[in-house]
Amino acid sequence: MAEAARTLAMGQDEATGTRATVDAPFGQALRTLGATRPDIVGLTADLGKYTDILPFRDAYPDRFFNVGMAEQNLVAIAAGLAQTGYTPFATTYGVFASRRAYDYVAIAVAHARQNVKIVAGLPGLTTGYGGTHQAIEDLALMRMTPGLVVIDPCDATDIAAATIAAAEYDGPVYMRLLRGKVPVVLDPVTHRFEIGKAHQLRTGADVGIIATGFMTERALDAATALAARGIHAGVLHVPTIKPFDADAVAAFAASVDRVVTAENHVVRGGLASLVAETLFNAGIVRPLARIGLPDRFIECGAVPTLQKRYAITTADIIAAAEGRPMA
Amino acid sequence: MALRNHPPGPPDLQAIRAHATNMRRHILLMAEGPGQGYVGQGLGIADALAALYFHELRYDPADLEAEERDRFLLSTGHYSIALWAALAEAGIIPLSELSTYGADDSRLDMSTIDTTPGVEIIGGSLGHGLGQGVGMALGLRLKGSTARVFVELSDGEMQEGATWEAAMSAGHFHLDNLVALIDCNGIQADGPVVLDMEPVADKWRAFGFATQEIDGNDLAAVLRALEQARATDGRPHAIILRTLPGKGVPTLEKREKAHFVRVDAGEWQALRAELEREAETFHG
Numbered sequence: 001m002a003e004a005a006r007t008l009a010m011g012q013d014e015a016t017g018t019r020a021t022v023d024a025p026f027g028q029a030l031r032t033l034g035a036t037r038p039d040i041v042g043l044t045a046d047l048g049k050y051t052d053i054l055p056f057r058d059a060y061p062d063r064f065f066n067v068g069m070a071e072q073n074l075v076a077i078a079a080g081l082a083q084t085g086y087t088p089f090a091t092t093y094g095v096f097a098s099r100r101a102y103d104y105v106a107i108a109v110a111h112a113r114q115n116v117k118i119v120a121g122l123p124g125l126t127t128g129y130g131g132t133h134q135a136i137e138d139l140a141l142m143r144m145t146p147g148l149v150v151i152d153p154c155d156a157t158d159i160a161a162a163t164i165a166a167a168e169y170d171g172p173v174y175m176r177l178l179r180g181k182v183p184v185v186l187d188p189v190t191h192r193f194e195i196g197k198a199h200q201l202r203t204g205a206d207v208g209i210i211a212t213g214f215m216t217e218r219a220l221d222a223a224t225a226l227a228a229r230g231i232h233a234g235v236l237h238v239p240t241i242k243p244f245d246a247d248a249v250a251a252f253a254a255s256v257d258r259v260v261t262a263e264n265h266v267v268r269g270g271l272a273s274l275v276a277e278t279l280f281n282a283g284i285v286r287p288l289a290r291i292g293l294p295d296r297f298i299e300c301g302a303v304p305t306l307q308k309r310y311a312i313t314t315a316d317i318i319a320a321a322e323g324r325p326m327a
Numbered sequence: 328m329a330l331r332n333h334p335p336g337p338p339d340l341q342a343i344r345a346h347a348t349n350m351r352r353h354i355l356l357m358a359e360g361p362g363q364g365y366v367g368q369g370l371g372i373a374d375a376l377a378a379l380y381f382h383e384l385r386y387d388p389a390d391l392e393a394e395e396r397d398r399f400l401l402s403t404g405h406y407s408i409a410l411w412a413a414l415a416e417a418g419i420i421p422l423s424e425l426s427t428y429g430a431d432d433s434r435l436d437m438s439t440i441d442t443t444p445g446v447e448i449i450g451g452s453l454g455h456g457l458g459q460g461v462g463m464a465l466g467l468r469l470k471g472s473t474a475r476v477f478v479e480l481s482d483g484e485m486q487e488g489a490t491w492e493a494a495m496s497a498g499h500f501h502l503d504n505l506v507a508l509i510d511c512n513g514i515q516a517d518g519p520v521v522l523d524m525e526p527v528a529d530k531w532r533a534f535g536f537a538t539q540e541i542d543g544n545d546l547a548a549v550l551r552a553l554e555q556a557r558a559t560d561g562r563p564h565a566i567i568l569r570t571l572p573g574k575g576v577p578t579l580e581k582r583e584k585a586h587f588v589r590v591d592a593g594e595w596q597a598l599r600a601e602l603e604r605e606a607e608t609f610h611g
Contacts (some may be wrong), residue, residue, distance in 0.1 A: 081462040
């Protein structure tokens with residue numbers, strides 16, 4: 001009997017495939033920004049090492065604050081720093097930023113319109129540490145919060161660009177983080193990230209895959225595999241969950257026979273819900289298959305095992321795009 | 328523009344006391360409109376706010392965003408009635424606006440919102456003020472500013488765990504430009520304090536604060552404590568204000584300790600008369 005896959009300790013990389021990777025793209029981008037932006041300060045709640053912010057700390061130790069395991073205070077302090085003119089990037093895990101610090105994110109940051117950037121590690125099923133560490137519903141919580149920009153980047157290119165865009169944007173941002181060695185899926189030379197804009201990465205009229213976060217990498221791989229089977233799949237990458245690019249989503253859906261959504265998040269309240277609302281509002285009727293996490297807390301386990309068990313792999317997108325019944 | 332109260336001179340106790348009395352007049356006027364409001368809390372904290380706005384706090388009514396201003400954060404947003412009284416007395420909002428307290432579309436809400444002039448944070452979700460004050464104190468220090476941050480919070484609010492997260496960090500970061508003013512009036516939403524927070528002073532000392540405990544309705548004591556809290560020895564400051572809800576209006580001082588003090592519609596005239604009698608005793 002083959003040995004079962006095991007849960008890995010914290011600090012694992014995001015890279016799973018054969019693509020080139022970039023190490024700590026968020027921390028690198030923030031360090032670069034720090035050179036010309038003395039207003040940028042970094043904060044973490046005892047997760048500096050695990051949220052890739054140490055390159056910034058090492059370059060600008062005076063502008064870095066580790067507040068200990070206290071996420072409410074992390075967000076409150078960030079709001080206070082913003083009120084004195086700084087642009088704080090505060091890192092923790094998505095579960096803590098959303099569930100534990102939510103009142104602070106909602107009131108001290110969003111309601112008060114403070115220029116705070118919350119960077120949230122371990123989005124969805126990127127850790128095997130179980131329900132306590134898997135931020136499976138953070139996008140839903142954050143997108144319901146008035147005034148927040150919500151970003152779920154796809155890869156190293158997206159993260160670097162979104163970090164710059166978040167720094168340039170004057171207002172509150174919640175950004176999911178992919179850490180460690182992060183694959184390069186989007187061309188860093190040609191790809192442009194713009195808050196609130198979706199990007200069509202591939203055209204194809206048979207089926208349209210609308211993806212966010214790292215699921216866009218899988219959507220592209222699925223589209224390649226589908227092409228070999230004679231199915232033409234388009235891919236729309238939607239890295240900004242809020243503000244949502246409803247026009248692009250509606251136009252894309254109208255151009256295909258059926259739609260598949262793909263997200264590393266519960267399908268209730270996340271991208272699938274947004275797409276369904278958008279199509280309904282636009283009067284577009286298409287079959288809609290939803291790839292994402294179920295309405296339940298998820299156990300501990302090896303990440304590949306869990307991603308397969310909860311059907312967010314490339315194979316699951318292919319099956320949905322072919323119209324095969326989902327497991 | 329010049330900042331008020333800067334540089335600090337000796338306090339004019341009589342003048343500050345007169346401001347406190349005026350603020351109490353404003354508070355009764357405001358509360359009479361809706362027939363209630365947080366009049367007990369407002370009257371209790373009026374002396375501390377008078378000491379701040381008319382002696383200790385550096386601000387410019389003509390430039391409320393002046394970078395070098397001291398920040399005053401009212402964490403208990405429902406004490407807004409006292410802040411509106413102070414801001415009106417300081418000339419930041421017109422006296423004529425006070426009667427709109429709690430009315431639809433008024434800027435003078437029952438809980439503070441940061442769009443009203445002179446309000447630094449959205450208070451009211453208790454446990455928010457001190458952490459934001461820590462962030463401001465860190466930011467001001469990083470800028471090399473000598474401005475300070477004063478955060479009002481309350482005894483009931485200390486039950487919110489984030490208060491202690493903030494206290495831990497203030498001590499850790501040695502924020503001697505931060506002053507926590509803890510209003511201990513003995514009441515919270517369900518009535519008299521439901522979870523014993525004593526010994527309050529020991530708790531703040533243990534978290535690294537230079538801590539003073541005073542009668543928060545003794546104006547001279549408040550002024551002395553604020554003067555001591557100018558010390559820059561690497562420790563944040565805590566001033567525990569033991570206050571009496573309804574202070575200055577004997578009927579309200581004696582009334583049952585309640586989050587919303589009960590006032591009948593026909594009582595306001597008598598309460599105003601009580602305030603005037605008390606003020607006369609004070610001012611001679």
